[in-house]
Structures are given as structure tokens and as C-alpha cells.
Amino acid sequence: MIRTVLGELRPDGLGICDAHDHLFFRSVMLRGQELDDVDAAVAEVGEFAAAGGQAIVQWTPYGLGRRAEELPGISRQTGVSLIAATGLHRAEHYPDGFVEKVWPRLAEVFHDELTVGIGNSSVRAGLIKVAGGFHRLDDHAQYVMRAAAEAHHATGAPIAIHHELGSAADAVLDLLVDTLVVPPESVILGHLNRFPDARAHLDLARRGAWLAFDGPSRANNATDPHLLECLAGLIDAGYGDRLLLGGDTTTAKARGATGEGPGMSFLLTTLRPRIIREFGADTADAIFRRNPARAFAW
Template identity: 75%
Template structure:
């Protein structure tokens, strides 16, 4: 089992304290003027995360949204923080008009190439597939992309991470990926669940064997931030602590800690980790930030 980073493949235990969902570079058509495209700002944010004890960042920025793959190895080397890059495709509205139409017939091929050969003209290989669902349902675009993701997963064993619009439709994602397309639930990471803070829904998802990712606090989902601890408590009390992941999901320049208004990546370790330790104990905090990511992002790569 290995975790594919932008520098090399790591044994899982080498990953260390991990931000399981974040963005160093990101450009979306729905967030004009808030692009993450400044290399110096990205380096400053990673160093601030490292100063707080961080050792790895999983960047969920998918194909076509300014991943800056050529810069990631240098950032990883200069900061000492491991970085996992993503392939995949986001919701249609994040792209400029016409972009999705150009690539939608070749998605599985693109995903496999970026997982096994490199992103663009770089040798940097992606370590996961990031896709997105719709609001409470899977629209045609979401289903098309997820079918391509499942095909790429079966070719490579890469994990699949899902953006759930406002935290919804995770059950529909598992119905498609796991029940219909035969992706093992342990290869599926359900993101943004804090944006739909229904404990019963979370428990139903946990019983199906997928990873449960809670992203924030961040400016993208601050309305549900006060519910985060309660959501985690319900799952921990039910015995699912070993299925939980946490990430910062910094999607705008304003949300960075080092160069913006925050809370940014360091907040996970300066504020959330101490809070989790106080409420649930050091072992749970270690699982959420260290041992769980080491298992969630590791796989026996086929290429």
C-alpha cells in the first residue's frame, strides 16, 4: 500500500498529520476575483500549517481548475510538507463555458493518464479522483463524471473523493459508485458532510463503509460550523471514529490564514485539534489527523 504524493509514493505511516481536504491553487467561474493563484501565498500558507505541526495536505482541486501541478513539488520540497494532488472533474458551473463539453467524452482516459503518467506536461501524478454530486440528486453531469471516475478507479485503484453540494446526495453517490459500479466503499471519501448536519444521515452513511470527511470551519460553510463537534460526537459514540477525516477546504484567497482573513489551514491544528482532544481524547484526535488519512488515501496502485 502506498500514498501517491507529488514527489513520490509514500508508505502510509510516513504521511503524518494531515489536512485531508484543502486547496493550494483553485480557480472557479463562480468565485471571480478570489482565485488561489499566488505561489508565494501558497507557500506561506503551507509553512504556517507546518509550523502548527502539519505534515501533509491533500489538494482536492481537480482537472481544469488551476491545480498548478508544476509548482507543487517545489512547494512540498521547500516546506517539508507532503502534497497529494487530484484528478477528476467538478460541477459544470465551476468551468468556463464550453470547457466541459470539450473533455466529457474523454474523462476516464484523462483521469487514468493523470493518475499514472502525469498532470499536463509534468511528471506529477495525481493521488486521488475528485468528483461532485448535485443538490440532493445526481444530475446528468454528475453521473457522467462519476461513471468515468469509477472506470479510472478500477484501472488504478485510486480513491474517489466527492464534493457533496451543501452536503447532500451522499446516499445517491454510494448507490451509484458502490452498489451499481462496484467501487469498494473504503475507496470512497464523502466530503462536506458538515454542510448537512443530520446525525441520522451520517450514521447511515457510516454503516455503508465509506470515509466521512468534515471540511472546515471555512468561509464556505460557516453556517454549520457550530454543529461540527456534535456531528463528530454522534459518529464517535456510535463507534465510527476510524472513518472520520477533517480538512480546511480553503477555496478563496480571503480564507487563507497567512495572507488573508482566515481561518485557513493552520486552524485545523491550532484550534480544531485541541478542541477534539479536549472533547474526545488524544487517541481520537490522532486517528482523525494521522491514522485515518494514512488509510483513506493509501492504495495498492495498479500503475
């Protein structure tokens, strides 16, 4: 099953999916660009649905303004399945002292949000989102990933990773898979487009994890010209069945419906047709439909 904000869903019912995005997001590093407007979120999801989108995975973790209580209503209003996350981001995204308060009970928080509900809502998370550091895993990252692994082993929930500038994915697999015995098919490596090293991507693919590439991001647009080249190298090597694609809209300015774009719908109005032309309709169907249905299933 896949756990959405409206309950459990059969994987074959997920449909065309934005595998990494944000409807609500509040970070001290992005002051003034918070995603916290419900009407804007509805407009963005509606635009995605109009382009053929059927599911969105929100990677916003604990303490960053997830607005979990609003997600079921948005899902019902738009007809788009939504998946919420538990987990913890890098410490610099939180106000001073916030991380220290939750630190001693981190694995318990993850477990409770996966099995009971997020905050005071009955919405249960469908994945665990954590973060690595730049080319290394510092003490914060290692502790959080150990808590994520504990919650995974208790529930079976997938673990999705923010890689700082796309780096340290190999170190993440060394820890989560080799040391903490999380199955590689339960690990989703995010932001790999931000480190467009084809050889490194092939090494990661051989280890069995999911490889997630973000659509155009205003903060990382220098990687956009490398996206199809990165996908091509993996598809040609036989790893088209391990690829995921998401928009990663993290600021109000980046929304398509109410900002300057490109927004979530860009995945389907622009990138999907290009992928069909370059790699064929079957590969596009794998990236946008079949692969997410497997990656986010428990």
C-alpha cells in the first residue's frame, strides 16, 4: 500500500506522480518566501491536475510548517492524492534551540507520525525525509538517519534523502543500507541532478536505491541543462526502472499558479513531452507512474 493523507491507496491507483515537491514549507533560511498560503497551494495543485497530474509527494519534514491538517481538504478539492512526510531536515533550517528539544525522542516522533498522526491531526505520514551534508555525513545527519532507520524497521516506511548539492549519496547508502540494514529499495536518493556526475549516478544505481532528480529549481537552475543527459546515461545502462522526477517547489516565487514559476505543472507540460520524445512513452510512464508506485509503497 501507499499511505496518502486520505488513507491507504493501492500502488496501481497512484497515477502520474510528482515524486518530490512541497505544498507548505517554512525555513529560517528562506524568510519571506514561505509556502504557507492554503489558497495558493490549492491553485498550484489544481494547475498540476489540469496538466494530468494525479499525485504529489510532499517532502516537507517535521517542524517546517507542513500544515498537515489542510492536506486532506486540498486532496479532496483537487482530486490529487497527497503523501505527507515525517523526518528532520538539516539543523540550519530550524530556529535556534528547536532541534535540541526534539532530539532525545526523534525516532519516537517519526514512528508516531507514521502510525498515529502528524501533530494534532489524524493525517499519517507516508515517508521519512532526512538530510545529508555536503560531501559528508556530520553528527546531525548520522543521528537523524539512525532514527529514520529505526522508524523504518518498525513500520516499513520508505526513507527519502535531501543531499546537500547532490553530494554524499554514497555515504548515505554506506550508513543506511550497509550498516543499518535498510533495504536499498526503501531508500530514495534526492537532488541527484545537483551533482551531475554520470559515473557516480551509475554507481548508486548498481546499489539498488531509487534515484530522484528534481525538475527546474530556481535556486539550482545551473543543473537543468544536464537533466536529460543524466537520465539518458541511466536509461541506456538499464536503470530506467529506478528513476523518479519531482519539481521541488520550495519558495512562493517558484510556484506556477501564483508565482513566477515554473511550478509543479512544468513537469508535465514541458519535461514529460521532452522525455517522451527522447526516450519513448514507456520510459516516461515508468518515471512518472510505475516507478513512484513502487518507490512509495510500504
